[in-house]
Amino acid sequence: MSRAAELRRQQALLRALLQTPPPAAPPPGARALGTVSLPRGLQAYRGHAKALAAQTLAAVFGRLQQALGETEFAAMAWAFWRACPPQRGDLGCWGQALPEFLRDQPGMPAWLPDLARLEWAAHQAERALDAELDxxxxxxxxxxxxxxxxxxxxxxxxxxxxxxxxxxxxxxxxxxxxxxxxxxxxxxxxxxxxxxxxxxxxxxxxxxxxxxxxxxxxxxxxxxxxxxxxxxxxxxxxxxxxxxxxxxxxxxxx
Structure with a gap:
């Protein structure tokens, strides 16, 4: 399979995973699921993505998770994943847009996006390059x-x-x-x-x-x-x- 064809296959699979509700017919990329039934296979991938979204954000935004509660936080994480999916393999780089995403939600208390900004800044500080005092x-x-x-x-x-x-x-x-x-x-x-x-x-x-x-x-x-x-x-x-x-x-x- 050519590189371009593989990229199209992956993009089609990603669109299917992010689509709500699940598609009635499997996308071309779903062929990679092999012998697993296609709707169930997509649901399995989607379930894994949901769990990964919540786990990844909770590692950075622990206080936000405490404020929202685990159930609401997980739902928010999945909505954010669908709206702003990761663009890089390093999931530690994913989450920068969360404060703006929260700010755009109707009825969102103003302090919650600010809490997300604080936690993301702390995350960036801990990932920053080492620099000793000269x-x-x-x-x-x-x-x-x-x-x-x-x-x-x-x-x-x-x-x-x-x-x-x-x-x-x-x-x-x-x-x-x-x-x-x-x-x-x-x-x-x-x-x-x-x-x-x-x-x-x-x-x-x-x-x-x-x-x-x-x-x-x-x-x-x-x-x-x-x-x-x-x-x-x-x-x-x-x-x-x-x-x-x-x-x-x-x-x-x-």
């Missing part, structure tokens, strides 16, 4: 002007704006209302994802760094809005919590 690069802070430097943060680190009711499911230390939006930092420390609610000044400073601004511009913007921002305290936290990867020369974006 301790020697810290010397540049004493040798160079801050407008000629920028700070590179660790891979996988993200800032998220989340409803307090979603952040509380992590759980995180919260001081505001469940309906209030909080800025949550997600990063990896060791092999485990961590999350923390940031004060507004720290959030603004780290957002500037993530946007690739030079250190001086980031400091100026932060201090203009939050005069009490303490860079030395932030740097100490960045080193102890494994946020910072390196101090590097700043280059203007092309």
């Amino acid at each position: 301790a020697g690069s810290l010397q540049l802070l004493a040798e160079q002007e801050t407008d000629r430097l920028c700070l590179r943060l660790r891979p996988g680190l993200q800032l998220l704006s989340l409803l307090g009711s979603a952040a509380a499911r992590w759980p995180l230390d919260l001081a505001g209302s469940a309906d209030e939006h909080l800025i949550v930092l997600v990063w990896r420390q060791g092999w485990r994802a961590e999350a923390r609610v940031l004060d507004a000044d720290q959030a603004m400073f780290m957002q500037g760094l993530l946007q690739g601004q030079c250190l001086q511009q980031t400091l100026d913007q932060t201090l203009s809005a939050h005069a009490g921002f303490d860079f030395a305290a932030w740097l100490q936290a960045a080193l102890s919590e494994a946020w910072l990867q390196a101090v590097i020369p700043f280059s203007e974006p092309s």
